[in-house]
Structure formats: structure tokens, C-alpha cells
Amino acid sequence: MENSTNSNKSLLIEGLWTQNPGLVKLLGLCPLLAVSNSAVNAIGLGIATLFTLLVSNTLVSVFRHHIHTAIRIPLYVLIIATTVTIVELLMRAWFPGMFAALGIFLPLIVTNCLIIGRAEAFASRQSVKQAFIDGLAMGLGFFAVLLILGSAREIIGQGSWLSNANLLFGDLASTWKIEFFDRSNGVLLALLPPGAFIGLGLMLAVKNAIDASLKTKRDTVELLNQRNNQQANT
Amino acid sequence: MSHVSVNTALVRSESPSVQRVMLQVLVALLPGIVALYWLTGPGVLLNVVFACFFAVILECMVLVVRKKSLHGEGTDLSIVVAASLLALSVPPTLPFMHLLFGVLVLVLLGKHVFGGLGQNPFNPAMVAYAALFISFPQSMTLWFNPTELTSVSLLDTLKFKTEVVGQTLSHYPAWDAITKATPLEHLRTLKLNQETISVELANHTVSQAPWIIVSACFFIGGVYLLWRKVIQWQIPVTVIASFAIVSLVWATFGTNSIPNIGYSLFSGALIFGAFFIATDPVTAASSTAGRIVYGTGIGLLAFIIRYFGGYPDGFAFAVLLMNLCVPTIDYAVLKLSQP
Amino acid sequence: MSTVKPQRSGLLLSAAVLTCTLLIITVHWFSEPTIIAAQQKQLNELLDNLLPAKSADNNFKDNVVLIESEALGTLDAQRVYRAELNGEPSGAIITAVSTMGYSGDITLLIGIEYNGTIHAVRVLSHSETPGLGDVIETQKSDWIFKFDQLPTAALTNTYWAVKKNGGEFDRITGATITSNAVIKAVERASSWYRLNRDNLHGKKSVKLNQTIL
Numbered sequence: 122m123e124n125s126t127n128s129n130k131s132l133l134i135e136g137l138w139t140q141n142p143g144l145v146k147l148l149g150l151c152p153l154l155a156v157s158n159s160a161v162n163a164i165g166l167g168i169a170t171l172f173t174l175l176v177s178n179t180l181v182s183v184f185r186h187h188i189h190t191a192i193r194i195p196l197y198v199l200i201i202a203t204t205v206t207i208v209e210l211l212m213r214a215w216f217p218g219m220f221a222a223l224g225i226f227l228p229l230i231v232t233n234c235l236i237i238g239r240a241e242a243f244a245s246r247q248s249v250k251q252a253f254i255d256g257l258a259m260g261l262g263f264f265a266v267l268l269i270l271g272s273a274r275e276i277i278g279q280g281s282w283l284s285n286a287n288l289l290f291g292d293l294a295s296t297w298k299i300e301f302f303d304r305s306n307g308v309l310l311a312l313l314p315p316g317a318f319i320g321l322g323l324m325l326a327v328k329n330a331i332d333a334s335l336k337t338k339r340d341t342v343e344l345l346n347q348r349n350n351q352q353a354n355t
Numbered sequence: 356m357s358h359v360s361v362n363t364a365l366v367r368s369e370s371p372s373v374q375r376v377m378l379q380v381l382v383a384l385l386p387g388i389v390a391l392y393w394l395t396g397p398g399v400l401l402n403v404v405f406a407c408f409f410a411v412i413l414e415c416m417v418l419v420v421r422k423k424s425l426h427g428e429g430t431d432l433s434i435v436v437a438a439s440l441l442a443l444s445v446p447p448t449l450p451f452m453h454l455l456f457g458v459l460v461l462v463l464l465g466k467h468v469f470g471g472l473g474q475n476p477f478n479p480a481m482v483a484y485a486a487l488f489i490s491f492p493q494s495m496t497l498w499f500n501p502t503e504l505t506s507v508s509l510l511d512t513l514k515f516k517t518e519v520v521g522q523t524l525s526h527y528p529a530w531d532a533i534t535k536a537t538p539l540e541h542l543r544t545l546k547l548n549q550e551t552i553s554v555e556l557a558n559h560t561v562s563q564a565p566w567i568i569v570s571a572c573f574f575i576g577g578v579y580l581l582w583r584k585v586i587q588w589q590i591p592v593t594v595i596a597s598f599a600i601v602s603l604v605w606a607t608f609g610t611n612s613i614p615n616i617g618y619s620l621f622s623g624a625l626i627f628g629a630f631f632i633a634t635d636p637v638t639a640a641s642s643t644a645g646r647i648v649y650g651t652g653i654g655l656l657a658f659i660i661r662y663f664g665g666y667p668d669g670f671a672f673a674v675l676l677m678n679l680c681v682p683t684i685d686y687a688v689l690k691l692s693q694p
Numbered sequence: 695m696s697t698v699k700p701q702r703s704g705l706l707l708s709a710a711v712l713t714c715t716l717l718i719i720t721v722h723w724f725s726e727p728t729i730i731a732a733q734q735k736q737l738n739e740l741l742d743n744l745l746p747a748k749s750a751d752n753n754f755k756d757n758v759v760l761i762e763s764e765a766l767g768t769l770d771a772q773r774v775y776r777a778e779l780n781g782e783p784s785g786a787i788i789t790a791v792s793t794m795g796y797s798g799d800i801t802l803l804i805g806i807e808y809n810g811t812i813h814a815v816r817v818l819s820h821s822e823t824p825g826l827g828d829v830i831e832t833q834k835s836d837w838i839f840k841f842d843q844l845p846t847a848a849l850t851n852t853y854w855a856v857k858k859n860g861g862e863f864d865r866i867t868g869a870t871i872t873s874n875a876v877i878k879a880v881e882r883a884s885s886w887y888r889l890n891r892d893n894l895h896g897k898k899s900v901k902l903n904q905t906i907l
């Protein structure tokens with residue numbers, strides 16, 4: 122399984138790129154696709170997921186020596202459900218508009234397989250510090266995919282970015298909205314569910330293309346090095 | 356997915372014949388284009404020219420980016436046929452910007468995302484049509500009133516198609532007066548207002564005759580394709596037959612909410628779609644039995660979506676849904692034929 | 695891990711359940727007043743826009759009757775909020791349903807003054823086609839504001855239709871069905887109110903469990 126000497130940097134790179142939950146592991150796609158219809162919704166769900174992941178990873182790691190294998194899954198579920206319920210209550214009280222916008226997908230963070238997956242595969246066998254950083258990295262990776270997809274869909278679909286920011290950041294933020302073109306010119310497809318699937322598919326394609334071109338470059342460099350070494354030997 | 360590789364082989368090895376087939380499809384479209392021009396004015400010609408022009412440019416650009424020869428797919432006319440089919444499906448009033456979006460979807464998401472000609476599971480023209488319909492429902496449901504034709508000149512149409520993007524029609528009162536819902540949309544309104552359709556039809560408030568002529572012209576083109584053996588009879592016959600049978604059954608036993616069978620068959624995109632859209636060799640089922648299942652499915656789905664769905668005509672969605680079933684149909688036919 | 699005894703696991707699990715429950719109870723306890731206040735605020739914002747300012751001095755959000763009438767579009771009980779000023783009836787907010795939309799029901803909130811003048815109409819829920827019928831929402835178009843200040847008592851039947859069908863309303867481009875559905879629902883509800891207003895304001899109010907519509 123995971124190497125115990127993961128450096129912080131490599132953990133971050135894994136969460137944000139090589140093992141990205143949204144683009145590589147394809148975990149938690151249901152909320153990712155459903156809520157990414159505007160940048161602000163995406164940020165709201167992204168923060169809630171990131172917070173839950175941080176808390177559950179840290180707690181699981183703290184108690185990892187005391188948890189018997191037989192009861193580990195109920196305990197993880199308990200920790201995750203408690204965290205999500207608390208997030209839900211706090212959001213209902215202080216961000217009611219955001220709560221209404223996220224709807225069922227906020228309580229459904231409980232069932233996001235990303236969170237229990239990291240608890241089981243990583244946090245239960247790593248130090249608290251490493252588990253915390255892994256939670257941060259994976260959460261940020263998920264957050265980034267949500268934000269990019271949400272922004273793209275909002276810009277293409279309704280010609281604006283960060284609309285309704287006041288739901289999340291208070292009344293001062295209602296001026297943050299950037300309008301590129303009039304709402305009636307928007308490509309409605311981007312806002313509707315098929316737009317989420319097409320958008321995520323295109324993001325996957327772009328990531329794979331970047332990886333492929335990086336690999337070609339790396340291979341070429343390696344090949345040149347090998348040749349140089351051979352020449353040096355002979 | 357064996358049919359895909361078979362089709363690909365066919366397409367690749369006989370590129371000149373692909374070109375000849377495509378040319379015949381274009382010829383078969385001509386009567387329909389003339390009829391639409393007569394009915395709705397110069398908008399349809401502008402659509403065809405514009406869509407083909409940009410589709411070819413875009414196709415060449417994509418082929419260059421994908422480092423492919425311009426001589427296979429670039430010159431076999433398949434993209435011209437796909438663009439023409441899209442241009443004939445959309446309203447003649449459609450703004451150029453929206454048509455450009457449709458062509459982008461057709462070439463990129465309909466075709467090249469899957470690997471180019473022969474690899475696409477969905478009919479590219481219908482992918483583009485569905486994307487347009489969902490994205491710009493207002494401009495996709497706006498047709499000229501056939502009886503007001505005299506006032507629609509080429510220059511007016513050009514002006515409308517470049518200026519109207521994103522404006523509501525209330526800014527264009529002159530245009531609001533001469534645009535009108537198609538007969539199908541009109542019927543839909545009546546049904547929901549709980550008036551009886553037969554009375555309405557008897558009063559001739561919906562001018563249906565011009566649309567019958569358009570459908571008849573596409574029918575002639577379809578017969579030409581059958582005669583030249585470009586398409587096989589199974590798909591068009593089963594599409595039309597299954598649609599007619601359910602219409603008949605429903606009109607006899609169901610509630611009195613759908614029009615008579617002649618009206619049903621010759622309105623909307625049914626005839627055009629049965630001969631020109633559903634028969635696309637790449638995305639249709641490949642065996643005889645498979646084609647019968649495929650065509651019947653399209654006819655049934657088109658009926659259901661048209662009379663019970665959220666949009667006035669559902670032919671595009673019916674074709675896309677059956678495209679999705681093609682691998683299963685082909686697999687089932689293969690399994691059943693060799694026990 | 696194998697060194698941990700099963701009995702200890704059971705205790706640990708119980709302790710964890712207890713801790714988590716206590717934690718949630720605590721958070722619930724200190725966030726509940728804010729949640730209720732936030733819900734109330736949302737409801738107030740919605741309802742306050744539907745009647746003229748200072749037209750009611752009673753707590754009309756709690757002065758509710760449930761009405762079962764075909765005039766409100768459905769035989770399910772619909773809420774009617776009754777406003778009073780100085781002890782006299784001054785208006786009402788009516789929830790009404792239209793079943794004649796393009797797809798599914800359209801639920802409306804209609805604010806109407808006692809003399810039959812509509813103050814405002816808002817859409818509570820609908821499933822009209824995106825891009826066509828959904829412009830009945832206030833954030834997508836100002837079409838629904840056409841009902842503001844409409845003196846329904848002075849209008850004839852022919853007024854209530856889109857211009858294309860001989861009425862006085864602009865239609866939503868490409869969504870004649872949706873426009874007509876909303877117009878007809880408002881017409882029926884407002885004429886129902888004018889016929890039944892005295893009876894309505896005399897009824898005893900009901901206590902509702904939910905604060906949100």
C-alpha cells in the first residue's frame with residue numbers, strides 16, 4: 122500500500138493531479154456533476170467536502186491504534202456522519218441561501234466514497250500529520266475540479282461568474298459577479314445535466330492529453346540520457 | 356462493438372465510393388430543399404451554405420491538428436452531408452451564431468471526439484440538433500408563417516439571422532407578426548387548452564398543406580436513394596410503419612388527443628428523418644433483422660416523445676436513444692443467428 | 695491492531711456513539727434558534743413582497759386557512775394567508791396551482807388586496823422547459839411583474855389571455871402554453887377571492903407545523 126515516507130509535496134501532487142479524486146479516481150461524481158452548475162455552488166460544496174475530509178482523516182488517524190478491524194467501518198461512518206451533520210446544521214443556520222442551493226447534496230456528502238475511501242486506504246495506516254495533509258490534498262483536488270467545472274458551466278451557460286456570491290460570503294460579495302454577456306445568450310446545455318457530463322469528459326481528455334505529452338517528453342529525455350551513458354561507457 | 360470495425364473498414368477501403376454515395380444523398384436532398392425554399396424563403400439556403408462552409412473548414416482544421424491526411428475524410432463529402440442534414444433540420448430563422456455552435460458540436464462532439472468517420476456511435480447531425488434544441492429553445496422553435504412569405508426577402512433574412520441573437524422577438528415586432536408555430540406545436544397548444552383537435556383541423560386554422568408538400572419531396576428523395584441502393588428499405592419502412600400503427604391504435608382506442616394518421620405521418624420530421632437520418636450506415640444497426648428492430652424502436656420512441664414528451668417533435672431524441680441501443684441489437688442478432 | 699480485545703472494541707464503539715450524539719446535540723442546541731430565524735426570514739422575505747407595505751398589522755404569516763377548491767387549480771388543500779389592518783380584512787396571499795403548463799404543475803403565490811387588486815405574483819415551483827417556460831422565474835425575466843397592480847375587479851374575461859389569442863398580455867416567446875397557464879391560474883384564483891373574500895376572512899385559522907412552504 123502507501124509508502125510511509127510520503128513527503129508533503131508528493132501527497133499534494135497526488136491529491137491535486139496524479140491521484141485526483143475527480144479526474145483520476147472518479148470518486149464522488151454524483152455531487153460533482155449535480156452541483157457544478159455555478160461557481161458559487163461548487164465552492165460551497167467544495168469547502169464542505171474539504172472540511173469533512175480533513176476532520177474524518179485526522180480523527181481516523183488519531184484513533185488508528187485503538188480501532189479493532191471488526192468495528193472500523195461503523196466507526197468511520199459514525200465520524201463522517203457526525204461531521205457532515207454538524208456542517209449541515211451550521212450551514213442551515215448561517216448560510217441558509219447556500220443550504221437551499223446545495224439541497225440534498227450537502228447531507229449526501231456522507232455517502233461520498235472519496236471520504237470513506239481515504240479513511241480506509243490512507244488515514245487508518247498513516248501518522249496524523251500525513252493523514253491531515255492527505256485530506257487537505259484530496260479535498261483541494263476535489264475542490265479544484267468542482268471549481269473549474271462550475272466556473273466553465275456558469276460562464277458558458279449564463280455568461281457570468283461568481284453570481285450569488287452573497288449566499289456564501291455575505292452581502293458585500295454581491296458585487297463580485299462578473300458578467301461576460303447577457304444571460305439570454307448563454308448556451309443552456311452547459312447548465313443542464315448533460316453539460317456536466319460533457320464538461321467532465323472534456324476535462325478528463327485534457328488531463329490525459331497533458332499527461333501523454335509529458336510522458337513523451339520524459340521518455341525522450343530518458344532515451345537521450347541512456348544514449349549518452351552508453352557513449353560514455355564505450 | 357464488431358459493427359464499428361466493419362463499418363470503419365468499409366469506409367476506409369472504399370473512399371471514392373463513399374464520396375459517390377454521399378453525392379447521391381445530396382442529390383436526393385434537392386427536392387426537399389427546393390420545397391423548403393418555396394415554403395419558408397431563403398433562410399434554408401443560407402443555412403445549408405453556411406453550415407457546409409464552416410463544417411468543411413472545421414473538419415480540415417481538426418484533421419490537421421490530428422495529423423491526418425486531408426484526402427480521406429476531408430474530401431469524401433460525408434461532413435457536407437451531415438452539415439446539410441443539420442441545416443435542413445433547424446428553422447430557417449436560426450441566427451448564424453447558433454448555427455455555428457451547432458456545426459462546432461457536429462464536427463467536434465458528434466464526430467471527432469469518438470475518432471472520426473465510422474467511429475461515432477451517435478448520428479452527428481442529431482447530436483448537434485439536440486444540443487441546439489436544448490441550448491437555444493427559443494430560436495429553435497421559431498418558423499416563418501408560410502402564408503406571409505412575400506414579405507421575407509433574402510436581405511431581410513440575412514439581417515434577421517445576424518442581428519437577432521439574444522434579443523427577444525418583442526424588439527422585432529415586424530418579425531413577431533410573421534413567425535408562427537409549426538402545426539405540431541400548434542396542436543400541442545390546443546391539446547393543453549383542452550379543445551378538440553378535429554374541430555380545429557376542420558376550420559383550417561393550421562395550414563398543413565405546405566408541410567405535406569415538403570414531406571412529399573423528401574419522400575421522393577428517399578425513394579431515389581432506395582432505387583440507387585444507397586439505403587436499404589428496412590429502416591424507413593419500419594420507422595414509418597411502427598409510427599403509423601401506434602398512431603392508428605391510439606386514435607382508435609386511446610383518448611381523443613392525437614390527430615389522424617395522415618396528419619401525423621406528414622407533419623414534423625418523420626418522413627425526412629426516416630429516409631435521411633435513421634439510415635446513416637455508421638450509427639444504424641448493421642444486420643437486416645437488426646435494422647428492423649432499430650427502425651421500429653425509432654418509430655415508437657418518436658410517437659411517444661412527440662405526443663407525451665416535453666418537446667413538440669422528438670425524432671432527434673428517438674434516433675439518439677436508438678443509436679445507444681445499436682451495439683446491444685447487433686450483439687443480440689449475432690447471438691440469436693448462431694445458436 | 696490485533697492486540698486490542700473485542701470487549702474494549704465494544705466499549706470504544708459505544709463511547710464513540712455517545713460522544714458523537716452529544717456533539718450533534720450540542721451543535722443542534724446552539725444553532726437551532728438561528729436556523730428557525732433564518733427560515734422565518736426566508737418566508738417573510740417571500741411573503742412581504744406579495745402584499746403592499748403597511749397593508750397588514752396582524753401576523754398574517756400565521757393566519758392561515760387551508761382551502762380545497764377547483765378554482766385554485768387542484769383539489770389538494772392550498773394555503774391562503776389572510777392579512778388584516780385595524781381588525782378589517784386587507785388582503786390575502788393565495789397559493790394556487792396550474793396543471794396546464796407544458797410539463798408538470800406550476801405552483802404560484804398570488805398576493806391580492808381586499809379590493810381585488812393584485813399586488814404581485816411569484817412562482818414557487820415549476821418544471822417548465824429550461825430556456826422557454828422557465829422565464830416565469832423573477833431572476834430570468836420580468837414577465838411575471840406584468841401582474842403587479844392589476845385591478846382584477848375592473849377587468850373583463852377577454853383580458854386574461856396573451857395578445858395573440860385576443861387578450862392583453864405579452865406572451866413569452868416560444869412559450870405560449872406556459873404564459874396562458876399562469877394567466878389562467880391567476881384569473882381563476884383572483885375571481886375566486888373576489889367571490890369568497892368575506893367568507894374567507896371570517897374562517898378560523900389553522901396551526902401549521904411547517905414554517906416553510
